[in-house]
Amino acid sequence: MTQPRKADGRKARGEKKRRAIVEATLRVIERDGISGVTHRSVAREAGVPTTAPTYYFATLDDLLIATLLWTAEAVCDDMLRIVASGGTAREIAEVIARSVDENRGRTLAEYELYLLAGRRPELRAAARRWLDLAVETVRPADPVAFRALLAAVDGLLIQGLIADVAPNGDELEPIVSFLIRGRDEFPAAPREQ
Amino acid sequence: MTQPRKADGRKARGEKKRRAIVEATLRVIERDGISGVTHRSVAREAGVPTTAPTYYFATLDDLLIATLLWTAEAVCDDMLRIVASGGTAREIAEVIARSVDENRGRTLAEYELYLLAGRRPELRAAARRWLDLAVETVRPADPVAFRALLAAVDGLLIQGLIADVAPNGDELEPIVSFLIRGRDEFPAAPREQ
DNA sequence: AAACTTGTGGAACAATCGTTCAACTAGTTT
DNA sequence: AAACTAGTTGAACGATTGTTCCACAAGTTT
Numbered sequence: 001m002t003q004p005r006k007a008d009g010r011k012a013r014g015e016k017k018r019r020a021i022v023e024a025t026l027r028v029i030e031r032d033g034i035s036g037v038t039h040r041s042v043a044r045e046a047g048v049p050t051t052a053p054t055y056y057f058a059t060l061d062d063l064l065i066a067t068l069l070w071t072a073e074a075v076c077d078d079m080l081r082i083v084a085s086g087g088t089a090r091e092i093a094e095v096i097a098r099s100v101d102e103n104r105g106r107t108l109a110e111y112e113l114y115l116l117a118g119r120r121p122e123l124r125a126a127a128r129r130w131l132d133l134a135v136e137t138v139r140p141a142d143p144v145a146f147r148a149l150l151a152a153v154d155g156l157l158i159q160g161l162i163a164d165v166a167p168n169g170d171e172l173e174p175i176v177s178f179l180i181r182g183r184d185e186f187p188a189a190p191r192e193q
Numbered sequence: 194m195t196q197p198r199k200a201d202g203r204k205a206r207g208e209k210k211r212r213a214i215v216e217a218t219l220r221v222i223e224r225d226g227i228s229g230v231t232h233r234s235v236a237r238e239a240g241v242p243t244t245a246p247t248y249y250f251a252t253l254d255d256l257l258i259a260t261l262l263w264t265a266e267a268v269c270d271d272m273l274r275i276v277a278s279g280g281t282a283r284e285i286a287e288v289i290a291r292s293v294d295e296n297r298g299r300t301l302a303e304y305e306l307y308l309l310a311g312r313r314p315e316l317r318a319a320a321r322r323w324l325d326l327a328v329e330t331v332r333p334a335d336p337v338a339f340r341a342l343l344a345a346v347d348g349l350l351i352q353g354l355i356a357d358v359a360p361n362g363d364e365l366e367p368i369v370s371f372l373i374r375g376r377d378e379f380p381a382a383p384r385e386q
Numbered sequence: 387a388a389a390c391t392t393g394t395g396g397a398a399c400a401a402t403c404g405t406t407c408a409a410c411t412a413g414t415t416t
Numbered sequence: 417a418a419a420c421t422a423g424t425t426g427a428a429c430g431a432t433t434g435t436t437c438c439a440c441a442a443g444t445t446t
Contacts, residue, residue, distance in 0.1 A: 011413095014423065033312060035228050039404065049425050054405065056423095108311050111351075115308065118301050118354040119226060127355045144367045151348030151368065152341050158304075158351065159344060161311040162320045174337045175344065204443095207393065232434065242395045247435065249393095 018056045021046050025067045030105035034112045037064065065123060068113040072126040075110060079130045083137050089180050093172035096153065100160030100167065108161060149179045211249045214239050218260045223298035227305045230257065258316060261306040265319040268303060272323045276330050282373050286365035289346065293353030293360065300350060342372045 024046035028037050039060060043050045057063040082095060099107045117127035131150055140146035156175065160167050217239035221230050232246045232253060239245070250256040275288055292300045310320035324343055333339035349368065353360050 011422080013413095017423085038402080040402080051405090051425060052423090055425095060404065108308065111308055111311075114351065114355065115301065115304055118304075121357075124355045124357060128352065131352065144371050148341075148345050148368050148371050151345040151352060153344075153348065154351055155344030155347030158307065158347055159321065159324065162307065162317045164314075164317060175341050178337050178341050204392085206443095210393085231432085233432080244395060244435090245393090248395090253434065 014056075017048065017052070019070075021048065021053050021056055021063070022066050022070050025063055026071060026106075026109060029067070029109040029112060033108075034064065034116065064113075064116065065120070068116060068123055069126050071110055071113055072129055075130045076133050079134055080137065083134070087138075089173055089177040090169070092153070093176045094169040096156050096160065096172050096176075097167060097169040099157055100163070104161065104166070107157060111158060111161070145179070145181060149176075152176075152179050207249075210241065210245070212263075214241065214246055214249055214256070215259050215263050218256055219264060219299075219302060222260070222302040222305060226301070227257065227309065257306075257309065258313070261309060261316055262319050264303055264306055265322055268323045269326050272327055273330065276327070280331075282366055282370040283362070285346070286369045287362040289349050289353065289365050289369075290360060290362040292350055293356070297354065297359070301354060304351060304354070338372070338374060342369075345369075345372050 021042060025037060025042050028041050028045050032041070037060070039053045040050050042053050042063065046052070053060075053063055057066060078095075082091060085091065114127055117123035134150060135143070135146065138146065152175070156167075156172060214235060218230060218235050221234050221238050225234070230253070233243050235246050235256065236243045246253075246256055250259060271288075275284060278284065307320055310316040327343060328336070328339065331339065345368070349360075349365060
């Protein structure tokens, strides 16, 4: 047979380990920031030998890039879920509140990677994928208002990260409501004419 | 005499050098990011011996903290100047456009320090001083709308940093206008009753 | 001028870093 | 089973790091 005898062959395990290393990297960034990412710290976090990250990623930079790409995907998934479930002001406010409280570390990591994209042109498309995806998915009737909303979400998140006490959904909801302007969900676009 | 003989005495020069080191640190962050900040890189940039930064700042961390505090002050000054000069949508849009184009490096540095504050509670007050100052200065009639504006400014800046081509004032102005809602300047607060 | 404080800067320390290397195991193909 | 390939690992490399130390120069006070 040319098929692998074991379902969990060499290749599959390799791919799994690769992802485990990326996940460990994200955890390190959540805990210590990008500056805390070293081959050794990632290896320790992932429970693999020191040389494993080097084996799977040519350089430390490649590892960070892979982590950003993976994180960007996750952000897009989250965003799509919000839109799919209606995208009311209340919901958006709650997501922001959770992002700066329970998921604070994760959000900090996301923004550190976001800024990394500011210095690496090849990462920018991935970093702003959620923005493009939001526009494509919602097809807003008022693009200007929608862009204002997307910008404000970023601002509320980053400002929430440096607040003494994280804002809760009740405080955030009026602001989001103001941005959605009377409607209680994303303004849907007119169908293609 | 107990007065120093020279106007430019030891203490004055020390203070000057201290500030030169902080300024050099900011330049390093603009160029290479926070991860590029080392005693040696800062010393090289400032044109002082390797041990000078250590002499003036107990630790590398202290140096970063001093740099953030200094930068935060500069941001506040900029913000006050915008408000003083009217704060029209056009003006705000232009400032954002310049921040992500000519002053791109500086803006990147500011946000890296911003995020640093997310991990250091003692820095948060300084990092969000411009926000508090904006509210105090403008005394907005509609606080919710104003907070939305401030959040959107942050978002437009950070999104501008990861754009393939930096947005210009013409593209940004409609968004800022939308946030100011018909008025062409910050809504002034009613005088104290 | 003597005593002091502050600033200056080279040498050197241990620690940690990214990365390379070579030996090795385990899975896959022929 | 022999040949091959992908994955695994510890040891070790040179480079760089933050920081300390100490001898000394400059400025200030008594």
